[in-house]
Amino acid sequence: MPNEVFRQARVVVIDDVQANLRLLESSLRTMGLGQVHGFSDSALGLEWLQQNPWDLLLLDLDMPAPDGFAILQALSERDRTAQQVILVTALGDAASRRRGLDLGGNDYLTKPVDLPELLLRVRNCLQLSYAHRQLEQERAALEERVQERTARLRDSYQAVIRALARAADYKDNETGNHIMRIGETAALIARQIGAPETWVELLRLAAPMHDVGKIGIPDHILLKPGKLTPEEFDIMKQHARIGHAILADSGRSSLLELAAEIALNHHEKWDGSGYPAGLKGEEIPISARIVALCDVYDALRSSRPYKQGWSVEKTQAFILEQSGKHFDPRGVEIMAGLFDEIERIRDSLRDP
Incomplete structure (x- = not known):
């Protein structure tokens, strides 16, 4: 333990006998401790301990209220390694010793104390407290570095994901903001249904990769301005399985697994008339049911070179009308309660 740190250690002495208090204070200062705080009034001592940082407490037990046992109980939530307590008391019976240690004392000395032994125990306790604090600081610094590197990796990963999703949307005359709106709106609905926040965040990142x-x-099929022939539509429908194939072979990435699930199933319909598998009702993963709602809403509201965007009223009426047909009725109910907030998302992420 460096001498400078030792001099800065905060040591508190609480003893209702003034002679004992002065002896302990002077002895601690002779060993180089620069911050020694003594209290003969136990109530004032406890108040100071609760309002200030400290490293070591030398505590008498047999005092007017609050006695040492009550003080230990009041300090029961402290970090017992970082804030050590040496009980210095005339109560030498086994019951008092056991009770004092059980309530949080780290060491126990009976009066009259052997001062050289007390000072050795003080040094040992302060060294342990210092080592513990150093370990905590190093752990906090390590956690911060891990979080910083994790954040950088996450940002890089998300940038790649956004680039991949935008590549598909730009080819389809969509915009980068369209895919961002899908992610934010899907997260809004997922949070409203009470999904865990970790899953909400995964959905926010995965939803933009649906197409x-x-x-x-x-x-010539994807960009065709007119209606597709049945044969062309069959080819168009393959994008669900293609997206799944692109995303599914991703090892153990929970994000890409969710994105693959959405890509495969976001054109399924509640009544079973969707594709590629004709899933019905709750056979469709909840992630895909949410994204289907968000995708259709945003597509209807958005203007493209080949179409004019629908009005708010017409779009919302269509969503409500398709409850139990295209869409999960519960999802429609939740989205209806969020229409205003969804429009605010659209305003904040408006197309160029």
């Missing part, structure tokens, strides 16, 4: 499979659709 990544359109990368694999020929341009």
Whole structure:
């Protein structure tokens, strides 16, 4: 323990006998401790301990209220390694010793004390307290470095994900803000249904990749301004499986697994008339049911080179009308309660 740190250690002495208090204070200062705080009034001593940082307490037990036992109880939530307590008392019976140690005392000395022994125990306790604090500081610094590196990796990962999703949307005449709106709106609905925040965040990141499979659709079909023929629509529908194939072979990434699930199932419909598998009702993963709502809402509201965006009223009426048909009725109910907030998201992430 460096001498400078030793001099700065905060040591408190509480003893209702003034002679004992002065002896302990002077002895501690002779060993180089620069911050020694003595109290003969136990109530004032306890108040100081509760309002200030400290490293070591030398505590008498047999005092007017609050006695040493009451003080130990009041300090029961302290970190017992960082804030050590040496009980210095005339109560030498086994019951008092056991009670004092059980309530949080780290060491126990009976009066009259052997001062050289007391000072050795003080040094040992302060060294342990210092070592504990150093370990905590190093652990906190390590956690901060890990969090910083994790954040950098997450940011890089998210940048790649956004680039991949935008590649699909730009090919389909969509915009980067469209995919961001899908992510934010899906997270809004997921949070409202009470999903865990970790899953909400995964959905926010995964939802923008729902149409990544359109990368694999020929341009003459994907960009066709008119209605697709049945054969062309069959090819278009393949983007769900293509997206799943792109995202699913991703090892153990929970984010890409969720994105693959959404890509495969976001065109399924509640009544079973969707694709690619014709899933019905709760057979459709909840992630895909949420994204289907968000995707259709935003697509209807958005203007594109080949169409004019729908009004708020017409879009919302369509969503409500499709409850139990295209969409999960519970999802529609939740979205209806969030219509105003969804429009605020659209305003904040408006297309260029």
